[in-house]
Amino acid sequence: MRRCLNNFTLMPIIVLASSMFSFSSLAAESICYGTTSNGKLENGVELPRSGPNFETYSTLARLAGRTFVHSTVEKIIVNAYGSLESEQPQKVYKYAETGFEEGGQFKPHKTHRNGLSVDFMTPVVDESGNSVHLPTHPFNKFGYNIEFDGDDRFEEYVIDYVALAAHIVALHKAALQEGQEIWRVIFDPKLQPKLFETEYGEYLKEHIQFSKKRSWVRHDEHYHVDFKLPCKPL
Numbered sequence: 001m002r003r004c005l006n007n008f009t010l011m012p013i014i015v016l017a018s019s020m021f022s023f024s025s026l027a028a029e030s031i032c033y034g035t036t037s038n039g040k041l042e043n044g045v046e047l048p049r050s051g052p053n054f055e056t057y058s059t060l061a062r063l064a065g066r067t068f069v070h071s072t073v074e075k076i077i078v079n080a081y082g083s084l085e086s087e088q089p090q091k092v093y094k095y096a097e098t099g100f101e102e103g104g105q106f107k108p109h110k111t112h113r114n115g116l117s118v119d120f121m122t123p124v125v126d127e128s129g130n131s132v133h134l135p136t137h138p139f140n141k142f143g144y145n146i147e148f149d150g151d152d153r154f155e156e157y158v159i160d161y162v163a164l165a166a167h168i169v170a171l172h173k174a175a176l177q178e179g180q181e182i183w184r185v186i187f188d189p190k191l192q193p194k195l196f197e198t199e200y201g202e203y204l205k206e207h208i209q210f211s212k213k214r215s216w217v218r219h220d221e222h223y224h225v226d227f228k229l230p231c232k233p234l
Helices: 004-027 059-063 069-086 138-143 159-179 190-198 200-208
Strands: 031-034 040-042 054-056 093-095 117-121 157-159 180-185 222-228
Touching: 054 059, 059 093, 069 093, 069 222, 159 180, 159 190, 159 200, 159 222, 190 200
Parallel strands: 054 093
Antiparallel strands: 031 040, 093 117, 117 222, 180 222
Protein backbone atom coordinates (compact mmCIF):
# COMPACT_ATOMS: atom_id res chain seq x y z
CA MET A 1 0.00 0.00 0.00
CA ARG A 2 2.82 2.43 0.90
CA ARG A 3 4.64 1.60 -2.34
CA CYS A 4 1.50 2.31 -4.39
CA LEU A 5 0.95 5.58 -2.53
CA ASN A 6 4.53 6.67 -3.14
CA ASN A 7 4.22 5.91 -6.83
CA PHE A 8 0.90 7.74 -7.01
CA THR A 9 2.45 10.74 -5.24
CA LEU A 10 5.37 10.83 -7.65
CA MET A 11 3.25 10.59 -10.80
CA PRO A 12 2.15 14.27 -10.91
CA ILE A 13 5.76 15.34 -10.37
CA ILE A 14 6.98 13.14 -13.21
CA VAL A 15 4.22 14.33 -15.53
CA LEU A 16 4.91 17.98 -14.62
CA ALA A 17 8.65 17.59 -15.16
CA SER A 18 8.04 15.88 -18.48
CA SER A 19 5.67 18.59 -19.66
CA MET A 20 8.08 21.32 -18.57
CA PHE A 21 10.89 19.63 -20.51
CA SER A 22 8.72 19.35 -23.61
CA PHE A 23 7.63 22.96 -23.35
CA SER A 24 11.23 24.08 -22.89
CA SER A 25 12.32 22.11 -25.94
CA LEU A 26 9.56 23.60 -28.07
CA ALA A 27 10.21 27.12 -26.79
CA ALA A 28 13.88 26.86 -27.70
CA GLU A 29 13.17 26.40 -31.43
CA SER A 30 13.77 29.69 -33.24
CA ILE A 31 12.37 30.93 -36.54
CA CYS A 32 14.25 33.50 -38.59
CA TYR A 33 12.69 35.80 -41.17
CA GLY A 34 14.16 37.80 -44.01
CA THR A 35 17.86 38.59 -44.11
CA THR A 36 20.55 39.67 -41.68
CA SER A 37 20.04 43.28 -42.80
CA ASN A 38 16.25 43.20 -43.02
CA GLY A 39 14.70 40.55 -40.84
CA LYS A 40 13.33 39.44 -37.52
CA LEU A 41 13.51 36.49 -35.15
CA GLU A 42 11.03 34.46 -33.14
CA ASN A 43 12.02 32.68 -29.93
CA GLY A 44 15.59 33.91 -29.85
CA VAL A 45 17.96 32.14 -27.44
CA GLU A 46 20.41 33.93 -25.16
CA LEU A 47 24.03 32.82 -25.35
CA PRO A 48 25.52 31.47 -22.10
CA ARG A 49 27.29 34.10 -20.01
CA SER A 50 30.47 32.07 -19.92
CA GLY A 51 32.03 28.63 -20.23
CA PRO A 52 35.38 26.94 -19.56
CA ASN A 53 37.10 28.83 -22.39
CA PHE A 54 34.78 31.72 -23.25
CA GLU A 55 32.86 34.62 -21.79
CA THR A 56 30.51 37.43 -22.77
CA TYR A 57 31.86 40.83 -23.70
CA SER A 58 29.61 42.58 -21.17
CA THR A 59 27.28 41.45 -18.42
CA LEU A 60 25.55 44.83 -18.68
CA ALA A 61 24.93 44.44 -22.41
CA ARG A 62 23.76 40.89 -21.86
CA LEU A 63 21.23 42.08 -19.29
CA ALA A 64 20.11 44.65 -21.86
CA GLY A 65 19.18 41.76 -24.16
CA ARG A 66 21.91 42.19 -26.76
CA THR A 67 23.17 38.58 -26.86
CA PHE A 68 20.29 36.63 -28.42
CA VAL A 69 20.65 34.40 -31.50
CA HIS A 70 18.78 31.74 -33.41
CA SER A 71 18.64 28.50 -31.37
CA THR A 72 20.67 26.60 -33.98
CA VAL A 73 23.31 29.32 -34.00
CA GLU A 74 23.52 29.09 -30.21
CA LYS A 75 24.12 25.36 -30.48
CA ILE A 76 26.81 25.88 -33.14
CA ILE A 77 28.64 28.48 -31.05
CA VAL A 78 28.59 26.41 -27.85
CA ASN A 79 29.67 23.24 -29.67
CA ALA A 80 32.53 25.10 -31.36
CA TYR A 81 33.80 26.36 -28.01
CA GLY A 82 33.54 22.79 -26.74
CA SER A 83 35.70 21.41 -29.54
CA LEU A 84 38.28 24.14 -28.94
CA GLU A 85 38.67 23.03 -25.33
CA SER A 86 40.56 19.97 -26.57
CA GLU A 87 42.02 21.36 -29.80
CA GLN A 88 43.31 24.65 -28.38
CA PRO A 89 43.17 24.09 -24.60
CA GLN A 90 45.29 27.14 -23.76
CA LYS A 91 43.16 29.60 -25.74
CA VAL A 92 40.32 31.74 -24.39
CA TYR A 93 37.56 33.45 -26.36
CA LYS A 94 35.03 36.23 -26.00
CA TYR A 95 31.84 36.77 -27.96
CA ALA A 96 30.33 40.22 -28.50
CA GLU A 97 27.14 41.66 -30.01
CA THR A 98 24.55 39.31 -31.50
CA GLY A 99 21.00 40.69 -31.55
CA PHE A 100 17.70 41.09 -29.74
CA GLU A 101 15.42 38.22 -28.72
CA GLU A 102 12.90 39.12 -31.44
CA GLY A 103 15.48 40.45 -33.90
CA GLY A 104 14.81 43.66 -35.80
CA GLN A 105 16.90 46.81 -35.97
CA PHE A 106 19.99 46.55 -33.80
CA LYS A 107 21.79 49.88 -33.60
CA PRO A 108 24.51 50.76 -34.42
CA HIS A 109 24.78 47.62 -36.58
CA LYS A 110 23.44 47.42 -40.11
CA THR A 111 22.83 43.67 -39.79
CA HIS A 112 22.23 41.41 -36.74
CA ARG A 113 18.47 41.47 -37.41
CA ASN A 114 17.39 37.84 -37.72
CA GLY A 115 19.54 35.92 -35.24
CA LEU A 116 22.19 34.76 -37.71
CA SER A 117 24.86 37.44 -37.15
CA VAL A 118 27.44 37.20 -34.37
CA ASP A 119 30.42 39.36 -33.45
CA PHE A 120 33.42 37.84 -31.70
CA MET A 121 36.19 39.83 -30.06
CA THR A 122 39.57 39.20 -31.63
CA PRO A 123 41.65 36.71 -29.59
CA VAL A 124 44.88 38.14 -28.20
CA VAL A 125 47.95 37.18 -26.23
CA ASP A 126 49.69 39.26 -23.58
CA GLU A 127 53.38 40.18 -23.40
CA SER A 128 54.17 36.72 -22.01
CA GLY A 129 52.42 35.00 -24.89
CA ASN A 130 49.48 33.85 -22.80
CA SER A 131 46.01 33.80 -24.30
CA VAL A 132 43.92 36.48 -22.56
CA HIS A 133 40.68 38.33 -23.11
CA LEU A 134 40.68 41.66 -24.91
CA PRO A 135 39.39 44.22 -22.36
CA THR A 136 35.79 45.26 -23.02
CA HIS A 137 34.08 47.93 -20.92
CA PRO A 138 31.96 51.08 -21.33
CA PHE A 139 35.04 53.31 -21.61
CA ASN A 140 36.17 51.61 -24.84
CA LYS A 141 32.63 51.04 -26.17
CA PHE A 142 32.76 47.45 -24.90
CA GLY A 143 35.85 46.79 -27.00
CA TYR A 144 34.51 48.18 -30.26
CA ASN A 145 36.62 51.33 -29.94
CA ILE A 146 39.90 49.38 -29.87
CA GLU A 147 42.28 49.83 -32.82
CA PHE A 148 45.30 47.60 -33.45
CA ASP A 149 48.41 49.22 -34.89
CA GLY A 150 50.54 48.09 -37.84
CA ASP A 151 52.24 45.49 -35.65
CA ASP A 152 48.91 43.93 -34.58
CA ARG A 153 49.26 45.55 -31.15
CA PHE A 154 46.93 47.37 -28.82
CA GLU A 155 48.61 48.37 -25.56
CA GLU A 156 50.11 45.09 -24.24
CA TYR A 157 47.91 42.88 -26.41
CA VAL A 158 48.80 41.24 -29.74
CA ILE A 159 46.40 39.54 -32.15
CA ASP A 160 46.43 35.75 -31.82
CA TYR A 161 45.88 34.61 -35.40
CA VAL A 162 46.11 30.92 -34.53
CA ALA A 163 43.31 31.19 -31.98
CA LEU A 164 41.21 33.25 -34.38
CA ALA A 165 41.68 30.86 -37.29
CA ALA A 166 41.01 27.84 -35.08
CA HIS A 167 37.76 29.41 -33.91
CA ILE A 168 36.46 30.09 -37.42
CA VAL A 169 37.26 26.52 -38.44
CA ALA A 170 35.54 25.17 -35.32
CA LEU A 171 32.46 27.28 -36.07
CA HIS A 172 32.31 25.98 -39.61
CA LYS A 173 32.66 22.34 -38.57
CA ALA A 174 30.03 22.79 -35.85
CA ALA A 175 27.70 24.36 -38.42
CA LEU A 176 28.16 21.41 -40.76
CA GLN A 177 27.28 19.04 -37.92
CA GLU A 178 23.94 20.85 -37.67
CA GLY A 179 23.43 20.64 -41.42
CA GLN A 180 24.10 24.38 -41.81
CA GLU A 181 26.79 26.65 -43.23
CA ILE A 182 28.64 29.90 -42.67
CA TRP A 183 27.69 32.52 -45.23
CA ARG A 184 30.59 34.93 -44.67
CA VAL A 185 33.18 36.23 -42.25
CA ILE A 186 33.99 39.93 -42.04
CA PHE A 187 37.50 40.68 -40.79
CA ASP A 188 39.86 43.47 -41.86
CA PRO A 189 41.00 42.44 -45.38
CA LYS A 190 44.52 43.70 -44.65
CA LEU A 191 44.79 41.24 -41.75
CA GLN A 192 43.26 38.22 -43.48
CA PRO A 193 46.53 36.99 -45.08
CA LYS A 194 47.93 36.30 -41.62
CA LEU A 195 45.06 33.89 -40.97
CA PHE A 196 46.05 31.95 -44.09
CA GLU A 197 49.61 31.63 -42.79
CA THR A 198 48.43 29.54 -39.82
CA GLU A 199 47.99 25.77 -39.79
CA TYR A 200 44.30 26.39 -40.53
CA GLY A 201 45.00 28.45 -43.63
CA GLU A 202 44.20 25.84 -46.27
CA TYR A 203 40.90 24.96 -44.61
CA LEU A 204 39.91 28.62 -44.46
CA LYS A 205 40.76 29.18 -48.12
CA GLU A 206 38.69 26.19 -49.17
CA HIS A 207 35.62 26.57 -46.96
CA ILE A 208 35.22 30.16 -45.70
CA GLN A 209 34.06 33.17 -47.67
CA PHE A 210 35.77 36.27 -46.31
CA SER A 211 34.53 39.72 -47.24
CA LYS A 212 37.25 41.28 -49.40
CA LYS A 213 36.17 44.89 -49.10
CA ARG A 214 36.51 47.04 -46.02
CA SER A 215 33.16 47.65 -44.35
CA TRP A 216 31.96 50.83 -42.65
CA VAL A 217 33.95 49.87 -39.55
CA ARG A 218 37.39 48.29 -39.68
CA HIS A 219 36.69 44.92 -38.05
CA ASP A 220 40.11 44.42 -36.53
CA GLU A 221 39.10 44.30 -32.87
CA HIS A 222 36.27 41.93 -33.73
CA TYR A 223 35.22 39.60 -36.53
CA HIS A 224 31.67 39.28 -37.75
CA VAL A 225 30.21 35.89 -38.70
CA ASP A 226 26.97 35.45 -40.65
CA PHE A 227 25.49 31.96 -40.56
CA LYS A 228 23.48 30.53 -43.43
CA LEU A 229 20.19 29.01 -42.27
CA PRO A 230 16.86 28.70 -44.09
CA CYS A 231 14.62 31.61 -43.10
CA LYS A 232 11.00 32.43 -43.87
CA PRO A 233 10.15 35.47 -46.01
CA LEU A 234 9.74 38.65 -44.01
